[in-house]
Amino acid sequence: DGGITQSPKYLFRKEGQNVTLSCEQNLNHDAMYWYRQDPGQGLRLIYYSQIVNDFQKGDIAEGYSVSREKKESFPLTVTSAQKNPTAFYLCASSMARSNEKLFFGSGTQLSVL
């Protein structure tokens, strides 16, 4: 089955620690995205990537980093600089940046210990 897989489902971060959220897709999509969702709020774009080895900052990139070494993978690192990391993180992909139909993973809930 084609789709987007995010792992882990739940993640806990200690103060001062960096954590990495995984996102893998086998849809052969060029574009991938990371969104943050806070309770009662819409999705806010953290980073996006249109092609391998290229990525752009979204609206709330501070305290986060990404890489896109392979087409299938777009991991997100939440660094210690992100002071309020508790949120639901959603990864998505689309055929191209100009194709707006996004397919979403099932999300990772990150909490601070």
Place this chain on the structure above:
Amino acid sequence: GEDVEQSLFLSVREGDSSVINCTYTDSSSTYLYWYKQEPGAGLQLLTYIFSNMDMKQDQRLTVLLNKKDKHLSLRIADTQTGDSAIYFCAEWAAGNKLTFGGGTRVLVKP
């Protein structure tokens, strides 16, 4: 700048129709979308409408677009308990940016 607004909550009885409303501000919107999110899950694309259309029907779903008033609605006919979820509208506008509303939580009562 872009802004997409939705009401927070909608309660509806099983079998009735649900209407979820959304307003947006960017007149350059090309596509408008409705996504559904069930608890603890990602978003699922339900339907979308191109900005030169004013209505689109897909089985129990009807999307209405009033471009003059920048108003989008999603009507769900014969609402079922499985329709309980959060519904997000989103617009794709100039600058290649997808902007989401805050979501409407729909509760279907038996």
